Amino acid sequence: MKAFLNKGENNMGENNMKDRFSIKIMLLIFTMSLLLAACGDELSESDEAASDDDIAEAENGSDENELFDYEDFPQTVSNTGDPTGEGTLEVGYSSSTPFEGTLNYNFYSGTPDMTMLGFFDEAVLTSDENSQFTNEGAIHFDMNEENNTVTFTVAEDVYWHDGEPLTIQDYVASYEVIGHPDYDGVRGTTDGFTLIEGYDEYKAGDTDEISGIEVIDDETAVFTYKALAPSLTSGGFWFYAFPEHHYEGVDVEDMASAPQTRENPIGIGPYKVDSIVSGESISLTKFEDYWRGEPQLDGMEVSVIPPSSIANAVESGEIDVAASFPSTQFPDVHDMEGVEWLMQLQNSYGYIGFKLGEWDEENEKVDYKPDEMKMGDINLRRAMWHAIELDAMGENFFNGLAWKAKSVMSPVHSAFHKDDLDVPEYDPEEANRILDEAGYEDVDDDGFRETPDGEPLEISYLAMSGGDVAEPFANYLMQSWRAVGLHVRLVNNRLIEFNSFYDMVENDDPDIDIYEASWNVGTDVNPEQFYGADAPFNYTRYETEESTELLTKGNSKEALDIDNRIEIYNEWQELMIEEIPVIPTLNFSYVTPVSEDVMNWSEEIGFNEETHLYRVGFSE
Template identity: 60%
Template sequence: MKTKFLKRKFIAPLSGVGLSLLLIGISSNDTHAQEHQVYNFEDFQKTVSNVGDAEQGGILNVAYASDTPFLGTLNYNMFGGVPDSTVIGYFDEPVLTTSADQIYTNDGALNFEINEDDNTVTFTMREGVYWHDGHEADIHDYIAAYYLIGHEDYTGPRGGTPGFTLLKGFSEYSTGDADEISGIEVIDDYTAVFSYEELAPSLISGGFWQYIFAEHYYEGIEVADMFEADETRINPIGIGPFQVTNIVPGESVTFERFDDYWRGEPKLDGINYNVVSPATVANGMANGDYDIARGFPAEQYKDVADTEGVEWLANLTSSYSYVAFKLGEWDEDADEVAYKPEEMKMGDVNLRRAMWHAVDTASVGERFYDGLRWRADSLILPYHEAFHNENLEVPQYDPEAANAILDEAGYEYDGDFRTTPDGEELKINFASMSGGDIAEPMANYFIQSWRAIGLDVSLTNNRLLEFNTFFDLVETDSEDIDVYMTAWTLGADVDPTIFFGRDAGWNYPRFATEEGDALLREFNVPEAMDVDYRVNAAYEWQEYMAEEIPVFPTLYSASITPVNERVMNYSVEFGFNDDTALYNIGVSE
């Protein structure tokens, strides 16, 4: 899924703040840099101190720090951004839970049993799980999600992971060659058997679809209209511990306790959820206006670390920021990436490699984020510890090397900037998102770093882009974007196919090669059920991407979450834990 950064008017790259941040902290001899406080997320707690059996009652006030409204596609089967999924998480939940190491467990509303002899999986829905409109959920709701995502009029980004592609008959259904998914057999109202072409390791770590779909609730609505329907945007329902009572589109949501929640009666009476400007969220926490601030700007922590009555939680995130290069476009007819490096400004890997050498991401993490984000080298994160190659050889910060690469590749100077090897003008459009105090100086830093090696780089439309505008341009392969900077939040599965597969809608760089396809397949061949085999596949893919550079990672990150001391049982730990599940969170006096 996309991680939303956060519309400020663009100031020319040589503005004082941008230039000063470019210069300070880069040299190890800088006295100011030596005194700069750098934090480590591992020094923070992951669970509040106030734990125990919470009493019934109370309202939890949640702030989501963002300069942009949530889109309002409030259904797990349709949403496309983290702000929407954050809202959904308060009234709906996955039916499959995960362990701390991102493997599916049977603690959720749906259980599964794998039969390796015939490549089948039996899914069983628990009885007594209710939708907020009073209908009991059953196995048909789980199956309905597959039929929705596979439908020819479905416009969402899902359907390209092994849980769908390996399911027998799913491809035929999604292309319109079949009316049913042959690999799904209903046994009774609570049980179904799914037959797969093969059992891949991704299935148990993100491959099986985790959500159900209230088909009865959307009765009479065409699939093409579901994304904009009131049932999605105004009156969404789920099976979670709280139900929606009011939505101010893009701004706030009010929830009340759902007494028929299947795990038990929630502790809280309700939750008030508000989108709050990153510039004011810290004051709101200090004043007691909010109990929790989701998406808190890490760069603000140093200034408010001693806020009275607030505990600070932190953990490694499954997110990374990156710079990407447009290398093709989406082929609507073939429904896949059309990789065309020879037609794109950024098609030369030498140019991409030089641009990676030109940026000092280690200093960016320290100076902009005080160490709570740090240099990233690989597209497989430390979050997936066993698969992350911490010794991957990648371009390091070295402007001299960058200049040498460009010189050798024929990018010669014609005045202040370099031309293409064919002697043509090279103007590079760089898209970056608005949001928070550092969005502008951060973008300026990258632009100045690339201009320092002779590349004429300017912001797309001469300004930072609001989130929704940004992704509209990226998704439609706008000619106004040659390079862009954003971030991804990953799921439980280490398999990167959902972002880099040939038929992956989220493959925004539009990079797809036969060798890359083959390396991605190695994540899910039967042999990859062996962990060592899959680790080797991950290492080979990381090395390949570091050579081809369709994107390069910039920063890994930690989430920093301020929590009022009155909040009980709140945690940012990985994996499902019933003690700190949403229905057990409470507030004390």
């Protein structure tokens, strides 16, 4: 959903964990920049040879390269039924980064913290497989389109871990904390907040309350919006309640670092925090008053384990479940005994972005100016797409657990993802033809094409450091473009560290012509956050009248009809393939190894009460 952005590390080979316990957490992690290993401005003879081998291997495959398809694997363990109700589940979270310990959904900023939160707190709103809110959570909603209001109602017998009942004020408090002038977190800038009447005035400090929120009684509140947008029901409402009583006497600016957040956090999930070893582990015990029913374990122990050790921890029985298991390790351990492998779509897609303008800081909007940018010629962009074999890259470098993306809309949003788009296929001859006809010729016989004006054409490629398949992947991409006469070099002749990478992209560093990254999407299908005219995260700086019109329609009142919204976004996806501001590269799946003794564990998208965390347990 478009609630906030959470920058994480480049974790090629380390899957981001889906928030399987809070149903669809509002997460936009835009990292996972796939790739490139350090290459010099010119490839050395040895590098050249390695690149040729990489291309041959990627195109032809290898007898030793066993391929897998995530659709051949289950999303829920076969061991289902009634657990013993006893035992402690050992969960290993595969991460090279310790969790920071900001354990409240209003304040956390990193994937490890989000993962830990999912084990003891949960969303009060639930979503279905199409990312549409349902009324199966701890809070229900009723929308009145005539009055632009939504009534939220708390279900009966929902309790915080300290025994206090969940009230509607706890839900309202989330909005009041996130919207408070002293709040310095990253949330609160999306439709679910800004469309509430009086929210902007409250955030600016002009008023002491949000005028558009009326608390009727302990169970009910009415929110009045300036307009009802489709994004509200697909992730726009805030997912989480805030235990206001738990933070009594704590100022908003101190809440993120308070003991209530870092030492003794509480939630409404089936397990409650017993103890925390900072950055390393969380011990949880059964919360017997959990509103859906008694949990089927005595407790859980969740530990951070380095990716290099996670497979051994599974095989030895040290852990029962491995969350965020590195998918690149799967081919080597897929026949491990005593383990069932689950697979699911990652909520991400890789892409190559073309710099087509700059950010207008004064007017806070995109300044799209393709005529002034090196990559402004659509023929050049289309040729670069034809030059790379994405299917082979997914097969060779990811054993089929990544595959060619055909849209800038994630297949996680299955109702909206258009999978029959006519995208450029791998065809080096067609790439050469397009470049020739567009006037990109090698006029000085140095092996590289010049611009149609006869000027040297050097394309600067920004890539982030990290990832265990970076080097061969990099060699393949670089040589594929060189094979059609395009001189592509890495910015600064090396991979760029995460923070510096995004500083350069966000500040439109003039040395960047193209960059490689990925978007992790949340529940809200609305792509305006990445491609809108006034979206700072529209890093390509692409914007046209037609694109803006379609994006506006896609989040308008007429799009409350889901069929209309699908039609609008299908048209927008076709436009993106025609104009190519980005090349979608790969979609990804993730794998989760689960001990055969564990019952009812599931990676299913959407709420399923029978496979929810409180039903997880051990067999006899």
